[in-house]
Structure formats: structure tokens, C-alpha cells
Amino acid sequence: DGGITQSPKYLFRKEGQNVTLSCEQNLNHDAMYWYRQDPGQGLRLIYYSQIVNDFQKGDIAEGYSVSREKKESFPLTVTSAQKNPTAFYLCASSFDRGGGYGYTFGSGTRLTVV
Amino acid sequence: GQSLEQPSEVTAVEGAIVQINCTYQTSGFYGLSWYQQHDGGAPTFLSYNALDGLEETGRFSSFLSRSDSYGYLLLQELQMKDSASYFCAVRDRTPLVFGKGTRLSVIA
Numbered sequence: 001d002g003g004i005t006q007s008p009k010y011l012f013r014k015e016g017q018n019v020t021l022s023c024e025q026n027l028n029h030d031a032m033y034w035y036r037q038d039p040g041q042g043l044r045l046i047y048y049s050q051i052v053n054d055f056q057k058g059d060i061a062e063g064y065s066v067s068r069e070k071k072e073s074f075p076l077t078v079t080s081a082q083k084n085p086t087a088f089y090l091c092a093s094s095f096d097r098g099g100g101y102g103y104t105f106g107s108g109t110r111l112t113v114v
Numbered sequence: 115g116q117s118l119e120q121p122s123e124v125t126a127v128e129g130a131i132v133q134i135n136c137t138y139q140t141s142g143f144y145g146l147s148w149y150q151q152h153d154g155g156a157p158t159f160l161s162y163n164a165l166d167g168l169e170e171t172g173r174f175s176s177f178l179s180r181s182d183s184y185g186y187l188l189l190q191e192l193q194m195k196d197s198a199s200y201f202c203a204v205r206d207r208t209p210l211v212f213g214k215g216t217r218l219s220v221i222a
Contacts, residue, residue, distance in 0.1 A: 033209055042201060042214040043157070058209065090156060094209075100162025101205055102147050107156050 002027045006091050006106035012114045013078065013085060021076045021109045023091035032074040033103070036060060037088040046089075049074055078111065086113050116140040118213035120202055125219045126192055134187045134216045136202035144205040146178050146185045151215070152198045160187070160200075192220050 004025045013019045025032065031050045035043040045058030049068040063082025068074055078085045088110050092103040118138045126132040136146065145164040149157035161169055163178035163185060175188040189196055197220045203210040 035212075040215075043212040045209055045211075048209050100147065100164065101145060102159040102162050103149075103157075103210060104159070105156040 004091055004093060004104055004106035006089075006109050008109060009107065011109055011111045013111060014114060016080045018077055018079050019111070021078070021089055021091075021111070023074045023076065023106060024072055025074075025091075025093050025104075025106075026072065027093055027095070027104060028071070029093035029095060029104075030071070031094045032068070033092045033094070034058075034064075034066065034074070034076045035090045035092065037090060037108075043090065046076065085111055087111060116204055116206065116208075116211040118202055118204060118211065120200075120213045120216045122214070123217045123219070125221060126189075128192055128194060128220055128222050130192050131188065131190050132192060132218065134189075134200050134202075134218070136185050136187075136213060138183050138185075138202070138204050138213075140183075140204050140206050140211070142206035143180065143183075144207075146176075147203045147205065147210070148174075148176055148187045149201045149203065149212075150198050151201065157201060189218075194220050194222070196220050 007022045033048040034046040044060050047066040049055035065077045090108045091106040120136045147162040148160040151157040161176040168177045173190045178185045199215040199217050201212050201215045203212045
């Protein structure tokens with residue numbers, strides 16, 4: 001079955017450390033997205049990519065970086081410049097079919113600063 | 115910019131019907147969608163409305179009024195497993211913008 005795979009499920013980061021969250025999809029979707037979710041909050045857009053080798057900043061891009069070298073992969077790096085990185089990170093890709101337009105999400109990565 | 119308003123919490127009895135409202139403000143509008151998220155899990159797509167009216171998918175229905183910038187999700191024959199957070203999201207020319215979510219608690 002097609003889907004989005006995020007890894008790792010849990011990640012612990014030390015102060016001043018960069019970490020990379022993996023996101024891989026086999027849905028053949030062009031557009032991919034990274035959202036951040038804090039407890040009791042909605043989803044806030046970090047970065048998105050509509051095509052390989054191209055990406056745009058979202059509402060809260062500061063302290064994050066991405067790459068899109070392959071259609072299947074959209075990794076997110078949380079840099080030491082991100083002062084409050086503890087959150088639930090969700091990767092998604094978009095579909096547009098007979099049932100409408102929407103996102104398929106990965107199972108998420110829960111990042112904690114220790 | 116865009117903004118969405120939905121109630122933060124709703125409680126309903128098992129077997130009953132509940133409606134979760136969503137009002138939005140956006141400069142452009144293509145459609146309104148709904149997602150379900152259980153605690154600790156990822157959001158899953160429920161429905162998408164591009165045109166006015168009611169869309170039904172099993173026990174779930176979603177309604178849109180473009181002239182009122184308003185939509186709702188209707189859940190019928192509530193089950194305990196429906197306890198989750200529900201998010202509305204607006205599609206315009208940019209990626210989806212999500213509301214803050216409504217936490218639905220289904221009680222016996």
C-alpha cells in the first residue's frame with residue numbers, strides 16, 4: 001500500500017544540535033509539506049515543495065531547512081537556531097482526485113529537547 | 115491572510131448526532147476540508163467540499179456555504195471511537211491552512 005513514512009517516531013535533541021527528520025512517500029505525489037503541531041494547537045506550516053528541486057517557506061520557517069532532491073523524499077532539518085523545537089512534526093503530500101483535494105499524512109515524529 | 119474559527123471542545127452522548135462548525139476568512143477560496151486526529155496519531159482526511167451543499171460519507175457528512183464562509187461536519191450515530199480532534203482546513207492558492215481543532219468527547 002502507498003503511504004508516507006516518517007522516521008524516527010521519537011527523537012531527542014541536545015541543545016545546540018542539528019537533527020534531520022526523514023519523510024518518504026511512494027504515492028507519486030508532486031507536492032509535499034512539513035507542519036508543526038504543539039499540544040492543543042492546530043498545524044502550522046514550516047516548508048512546502050511543489051516540485052523536485054524547489055521549495056518555499058511557510059509561516060514558521062525560521063530555524064528549519066529542507067531539501068527536495070527526489071520526488072519521494074522531503075527531509076526536514078531542525079537547526080540549533082530553532083529555539084523551541086519540542087513539538088510533533090508531520091509530513092504530508094497532497095492529492096487531487098474525484099473525492100476531492102486533501103493531504104495524506106505520515107505518522108509523525110515527536111521531537112524533544114533534552 | 116486566512117483565519118478559521120471552530121469550537122475548542124464539544125461533548126456528546128454515544129449514539130447521538132453532533133455538529134462541528136467552522137467559519138473562515140480567506141482572500142481566495144477553493145474548498146473546505148475536514149480531518150480527524152486521535153491522540154498521538156496523525157490527521158486523516160475525512161471530506162472535502164468545493165461547492166455549496168452537503169456531502170455524505172457513511173456516518174459523516176460535511177456542509178459548505180460559500181456565501182456565508184461557513185461549513186460544518188456532522189457526525190451521526192456517535193461511537194466511542196469518534197472521540198478525537200477534528201480540524202477544518204481551507205484551500206486557497208497556498209497550502210492548506212488549518213483551524214486549531216475541536217476536541218470531541220463521546221460519553222456513554
